[in-house]
Amino acid sequence: MAKVKVKRKSTLIDMTAMSDVTVLLLTFFMLTSTFVQKEPVQVSTPSSVSEIKIPEINVLQVLVEPSGKIFISLDKQEDRVNVLNAMSSMYGVPFTPEQINKFRLANSFGVPIKQMPSFLDLKSEVQDQTLKNYGIPCDSTNNEFKEWVRAARKANRDLKIAIKADQATPYDKIKNVMSSLQDIKENRYNLLTSLKTLPAEEE
Amino acid sequence: MAEVEVKDSGKDGKKGKQKKMKIHVDFTPMVDMNMLLITFFMFCTTLSKPQTMEISMPTNDKVTEEEQNKVKESEAITILLGDNDRVFYYLGQPKYEDYTSLVESSYGADGIRALLLDRNKTVVDKVKTLKERKKREEIDEVTYDSLMTEAKKTKGSPVVMIKAKLPDEETGSKGATYRNLVDALDEMIICSIGRYAIVDITEGDLFLMENYEKKGALSDQIDTSKLN
Numbered sequence: 372m373a374k375v376k377v378k379r380k381s382t383l384i385d386m387t388a389m390s391d392v393t394v395l396l397l398t399f400f401m402l403t404s405t406f407v408q409k410e411p412v413q414v415s416t417p418s419s420v421s422e423i424k425i426p427e428i429n430v431l432q433v434l435v436e437p438s439g440k441i442f443i444s445l446d447k448q449e450d451r452v453n454v455l456n457a458m459s460s461m462y463g464v465p466f467t468p469e470q471i472n473k474f475r476l477a478n479s480f481g482v483p484i485k486q487m488p489s490f491l492d493l494k495s496e497v498q499d500q501t502l503k504n505y506g507i508p509c510d511s512t513n514n515e516f517k518e519w520v521r522a523a524r525k526a527n528r529d530l531k532i533a534i535k536a537d538q539a540t541p542y543d544k545i546k547n548v549m550s551s552l553q554d555i556k557e558n559r560y561n562l563l564t565s566l567k568t569l570p571a572e573e574e
Numbered sequence: 575m576a577e578v579e580v581k582d583s584g585k586d587g588k589k590g591k592q593k594k595m596k597i598h599v600d601f602t603p604m605v606d607m608n609m610l611l612i613t614f615f616m617f618c619t620t621l622s623k624p625q626t627m628e629i630s631m632p633t634n635d636k637v638t639e640e641e642q643n644k645v646k647e648s649e650a651i652t653i654l655l656g657d658n659d660r661v662f663y664y665l666g667q668p669k670y671e672d673y674t675s676l677v678e679s680s681y682g683a684d685g686i687r688a689l690l691l692d693r694n695k696t697v698v699d700k701v702k703t704l705k706e707r708k709k710r711e712e713i714d715e716v717t718y719d720s721l722m723t724e725a726k727k728t729k730g731s732p733v734v735m736i737k738a739k740l741p742d743e744e745t746g747s748k749g750a751t752y753r754n755l756v757d758a759l760d761e762m763i764i765c766s767i768g769r770y771a772i773v774d775i776t777e778g779d780l781f782l783m784e785n786y787e788k789k790g791a792l793s794d795q796i797d798t799s800k801l802n
Contacts, residue, residue: 386601393608400612404619417756421627421763435752533626538753542655542738545752549772553631561626564756 408444409478411502412436414537418567425561429529431520432563434479435536439544440506441516442481445523451475453526454519458484461518466491481507484515509551517551524557532560627759631772649731651693653686653758654779655738655750661686661758662786668778673785681757690765693732700725701766726768734762734770737779 405427414436434442445451455474459466462484466474470491474480477498482490482505490498490505509516523530532552536545552560654662654676662676663686669675679685691698704725708718736758741749755772762770 383598383600386605387599390601390604390608393605393612397608397612397615400615400619404615406618407620416624417753419625419627419756419760419763421625421760423626423628425624425626535624536752538751538756540752541741541748542750542752542755543740545755546738546740546774549631559628559630561628562756562759563624563626566625567760 409499410434410444411442411479411481411499412440414535416535416563416565417538419562419564420567421564422566423561425533425563426531429527429531431523431530431532432479433516433520433532433534433548434481435534435540435544435548436503436506437537437539437541439540439547440481440503441509441548442479442502443507443516443519443523444479447527448475450523450526450530451477451480454522457522457525458515458518461522462515464488481505483508509547514551516548517555520552520557521555524555532557533563534560535563627756627763629759629772649733650735651690651732652735652737652779654775654783655736655754655758656783657739657747657749659751659754661754662783663689664782668782670778670781670785673782673789676782676786678786681754681761686758687761687764690732690734690761690767694765694767697725697728697731697766697768700728723768726766728768731768734767735773736770737773737775739775739780739783 412434414434428446430446432444434444436442445454452471452475455466455471458464464484464487466488470488473491473495474487477495479502480487481502486505490501493501507516507519508514520532534545534548536548552558648666650666652664652668654664656662659681661679661681663679664676679689701722704713704718704721707713708715713721736755738750738755738758739747741747759770761767
């Protein structure tokens with residue numbers, strides 16, 4: 372009897388095509404990506420039908436979390452330094468070059484100016500953890516927020532102000548921010564929203 | 575990994591004949607690494623940039639009462655944002671004695687949107703034809719924009735005032751949220767309202783809402799509340 376010969380098939384799969392595809396995808400992601408900014412608190416913005424995109428540079432983002440704490444982020448490092456220097460001379464709080472350098476690298480800030488030096492001395496991991504407990508004071512007796520924005524405007528005239536607030540924020544907190552901006556004659560600003568599609572009959 | 579398969583072409587020892595080489599490079603590790611990188615980039619990026627709404631607020635410079643109240647009564651619509659995502663509106667001047675002058679509405683398509691679309695019909699129609707003309711490429715972007723702003727300034731179009739309730743610790747009411755405000759502003763965009771403003775809520779408006787809640791029971795106290 373003749374033996375049935377099982378043909379040995381090679382299990383090698385040519386991965387070249389697959390590799391091509393992945394490299395292509397990788398290139399796409401690398402080119403289109405803008406990294407997620409580190410924010411002290413996570414907020415979920417309300418949705419709207421507005422389709423205006425926020426510009427990429429020269430943005431001053433005001434982050435308002437549900438309990439009303441305010442954080443500011445500036446995208447240019449030289450602006451950050453200028454703002455800090457302006458605030459330091461205004462409130463008479465001196466900073467060491469080391470602290471200024473740390474501030475330059477921090478994405479967003481939101482600490483009362485008096486506590487800023489000691490905050491900047493902390494390690495950056497500790498900073499990340501504790502930042503959410505602070506927030507820039509913004510009330511009638513001590514409105515540092517106003518001064519921060521004013522200083523930022525002086526440092527960069529093309530700055531656009533964008534308010535990013537959680538959808539559950541009570542209106543009085545937002546009103547506080549808005550009227551502070553109004554006081555320093557910042558009457559045009561953006562509200563950050565996420566996209567909501569229009570009902571079919573609208574389009 | 576990369577393997578070179580040597581195929582013998584028959585008899586050995588034949589000089590001069592080149593050996594045929596088949597080169598296999600195993601790309602599996604390469605693919606693995608790429609996938610890893612892709613996953614990393616996918617998780618760390620924000621592909622869609624957030625949308626924004628542009629608003630401009632009036633300056634704080636003192637404007638006299640008369641200048642402020644130039645809005646025609648027939649054109650004015652006041653939207654009150656209340657607690658727990660509730661929304662009310664009244665047309666023209668508030669009528670404190672009549673609680674039915676305040677109407678409860680909703681943020682949905684058949685709520686204030688229906689009212690505003692109806693009130694703003696001429697502008698909405700104009701905007702629609704403009705959009706169609708732009709689609710058919712009859713007009714370019716620049717003229718479209720200028721015609722759009724012109725259309726929104728049409729006389730007789732409603733002027734909307736948005737008043738949001740503040741939280742009140744005494745009564746424990748939560749007031750309106752930021753989301754309510756954005757929703758209301760959204761309706762302005764959808765309904766192509768050219769003139770709208772965010773205004774501080776007054777005592778009178780709070781009274782209206784309270785009176786509505788109690789179905790007119792407060793109408794007798796009107797004199798005292800008017801003094802506020």
